[in-house]
Amino acid sequence: MEERKLMGKRLLATLALTTAGFAATAAMAEDTVVKVMHQGDPGWVEMYGKVAERFEAANPGVDIELVYAPHDAYNEKFSAAVMSKDLPDVFEMDAPFLANYVWSGYLAPIKPLIDPAVLEDMTASNIAQGTYPIDNELYGIGLTDSSVVLYGNRKYLEAIGARIPTSVDDAWTRAEFEDVLEKLSKVEGVKWPIDTFRGYGIKTEWITYAYEPILASFGCDLIDRTTWTSEGALDSQPCVDALTMMQDWAKKDWIVPMSAGTNQFFADGNPAALAWGGHWVYSQAAAAMGDNVVVLPLPKFGEKSASPNGTWIWGVSTASKHPDVAGKFISFLLQDADYRAYAVSQSAFPGLKSFAAQSPLYAEGGPMAIAFEQASKSAVARPPHPAYPTITSAFMQAFDVIINGGDAKTELTKAAQKIDEDIADNDGYPPFNGQ
Amino acid sequence: MSDMALSTPRPAPKRRSHGSKRTLRIVQVVCVLIIALVMISPLFMLLVASLKDDRFQILADMGSFKAFWVSDPTLNNFVEVGGMSGDLAFGRYLMNSLIILFVTVSSGLVINSMAGFVLAWGRVPGKVVILALVIALYVIPQESIIMPLLIMVSRAGMTDTFTAQILPWVASPLYIFLFYQFFAQLPKELYEAAEMDGASPFRIYRSIFMPLSLPAMATTSILMGIESWNQYLWPVLVTQTAYARPIAVAIGTFFGQDSIFWDRAMAASVLMMLPILAFYIVFQRWFVSSFIGTAVKG
Numbered sequence: 001m002e003e004r005k006l007m008g009k010r011l012l013a014t015l016a017l018t019t020a021g022f023a024a025t026a027a028m029a030e031d032t033v034v035k036v037m038h039q040g041d042p043g044w045v046e047m048y049g050k051v052a053e054r055f056e057a058a059n060p061g062v063d064i065e066l067v068y069a070p071h072d073a074y075n076e077k078f079s080a081a082v083m084s085k086d087l088p089d090v091f092e093m094d095a096p097f098l099a100n101y102v103w104s105g106y107l108a109p110i111k112p113l114i115d116p117a118v119l120e121d122m123t124a125s126n127i128a129q130g131t132y133p134i135d136n137e138l139y140g141i142g143l144t145d146s147s148v149v150l151y152g153n154r155k156y157l158e159a160i161g162a163r164i165p166t167s168v169d170d171a172w173t174r175a176e177f178e179d180v181l182e183k184l185s186k187v188e189g190v191k192w193p194i195d196t197f198r199g200y201g202i203k204t205e206w207i208t209y210a211y212e213p214i215l216a217s218f219g220c221d222l223i224d225r226t227t228w229t230s231e232g233a234l235d236s237q238p239c240v241d242a243l244t245m246m247q248d249w250a251k252k253d254w255i256v257p258m259s260a261g262t263n264q265f266f267a268d269g270n271p272a273a274l275a276w277g278g279h280w281v282y283s284q285a286a287a288a289m290g291d292n293v294v295v296l297p298l299p300k301f302g303e304k305s306a307s308p309n310g311t312w313i314w315g316v317s318t319a320s321k322h323p324d325v326a327g328k329f330i331s332f333l334l335q336d337a338d339y340r341a342y343a344v345s346q347s348a349f350p351g352l353k354s355f356a357a358q359s360p361l362y363a364e365g366g367p368m369a370i371a372f373e374q375a376s377k378s379a380v381a382r383p384p385h386p387a388y389p390t391i392t393s394a395f396m397q398a399f400d401v402i403i404n405g406g407d408a409k410t411e412l413t414k415a416a417q418k419i420d421e422d423i424a425d426n427d428g429y430p431p432f433n434g435q
Numbered sequence: 436m437s438d439m440a441l442s443t444p445r446p447a448p449k450r451r452s453h454g455s456k457r458t459l460r461i462v463q464v465v466c467v468l469i470i471a472l473v474m475i476s477p478l479f480m481l482l483v484a485s486l487k488d489d490r491f492q493i494l495a496d497m498g499s500f501k502a503f504w505v506s507d508p509t510l511n512n513f514v515e516v517g518g519m520s521g522d523l524a525f526g527r528y529l530m531n532s533l534i535i536l537f538v539t540v541s542s543g544l545v546i547n548s549m550a551g552f553v554l555a556w557g558r559v560p561g562k563v564v565i566l567a568l569v570i571a572l573y574v575i576p577q578e579s580i581i582m583p584l585l586i587m588v589s590r591a592g593m594t595d596t597f598t599a600q601i602l603p604w605v606a607s608p609l610y611i612f613l614f615y616q617f618f619a620q621l622p623k624e625l626y627e628a629a630e631m632d633g634a635s636p637f638r639i640y641r642s643i644f645m646p647l648s649l650p651a652m653a654t655t656s657i658l659m660g661i662e663s664w665n666q667y668l669w670p671v672l673v674t675q676t677a678y679a680r681p682i683a684v685a686i687g688t689f690f691g692q693d694s695i696f697w698d699r700a701m702a703a704s705v706l707m708m709l710p711i712l713a714f715y716i717v718f719q720r721w722f723v724s725s726f727i728g729t730a731v732k733g
Contacts, residue, residue: 071692086589
């Protein structure tokens, strides 16, 4: 009897030990899951998958869960994640939305989480696109940045005897630029003097991104960056003049229409003579046109020239339970050799100094050197304000109406009012209102 | 009746001349051809573009008649799309869409027809009010309930599952009303005779009314099928990984930040279209007659 009792106790003890052992093993085996939300075409998606695998191999016990969102539905997906309290640990964001995300409390300061060597490597423009102006803290970081240049068809430009600017300082003036457009419209083979890539449509950020520098060059802005009000800025006479000028180009059929797509510059027969295009257009254009592509700085419409910057960058959410691992992943990604090689193959614009050294395209003497020169001389960031989603949406709508024949003053006034209403509705987005 | 009246010759019915009848027929045929051309041309353009290998050429051709012609057709795009793996495995996404379609439609047929049957023949207190509510619910657009629904799905821990893409769309006021309307038109005697024979309401539904409702079933399956197959926003919001991602969301991958892969997007769209097209071709006759029978406007 005693023996049976003893046996029972031993069995119980063994069972308890085994259970505890299993529990401990399970706890040890449980991976640290880090969700990474991103967008991108198949090439980038594949690349993120491979980087995640390499990171997991280098960091046993970490599981990187990639959450894909289509580019066109990214904001909807992000809003859904916010509403369902399911923010990923790491997420990609379009840089001008950073201020809104920080103000809303979605983004954590990133500086303590990122490898100091990577932080040291950031270009000034990269730091600017990731910095929140209120506390001057860094909340976002990227391998890349962006710019827009003027691409020209060398043969057409030579045919009209146009001066070819070689640096930002000697960019075409408005008079020169419009004279070139006028002359190009009469050259045989030219269907449209310029492609401003209206084919990207009105749902993407392209309109605000690419055309805001025209406003800046005219001497106005989407919003006054000291008082943070749009009325008096966006509806000011220089902005009205800028948009009226673009409307005039459209009326004269100088611009490729939206229906003609986005490759008229390098399509068969080169129907468009110039292109107001992003840095990413270069690889496609050069592949199709070879040496016939000439890269020019954006024109100077007023006292100074202006160019855009900012692209999709990475941030760590305040909801992350593993911000250290999240930061480690971002650092790993930005230093990954294959990721960088793929970015170079896509003519990505450098946002890290070491990456710039790997990108002969943008180095001095390189075919896109002017784009890199613009980044340091004429880049104007989009307004770093929490109302940016409203600012860009209102401007895009106004632009669309104006380019299709609407009255510039009326539409810009409506847009400015809409922006100011949003700011008023949010009590000026304190502390942006000085409180 | 007088002789006079009897002898008065009846006026001969007016007959259109053979020529005018023929002209009318030609006009009708031309009109039908034009309408058919307008309807078919986007699909034809999609098919043609999917056979072109150069994404930039597809884009350049879009503004002209070249969009409807391919001089050097190739199946490369289909091979590329079919051969994608990992997070871009389109075969898997197609299968996911088929699973979602099949489960949504089959369970939707049962749930909606049962609800329609109960509303038409069941002894439910406040039936009229319930029916009015069902009809009222129909006018609420899906988009307006999407965020509350998302929160519910998320709190229920169903994010990134097939269930999240099926369960919210199984019961629909439109289909409940459609079945209600169909069942309510059937003769009362059918129900009463079965009831007198001792059949339970479920037996009456299963053995008599359900087999009779094939036209309504056909209409519902086709409408539900198309609706489920074309879902985009909802799966974008509730899926996270490749596990339950449907093909419509996966096609979005080809529309990147800086570039659009029209060639592969077109091929993937053709692949996405095939199952629903095959389904339609097979059931074309039934589809048309059921639509006429149930008076559903497309």
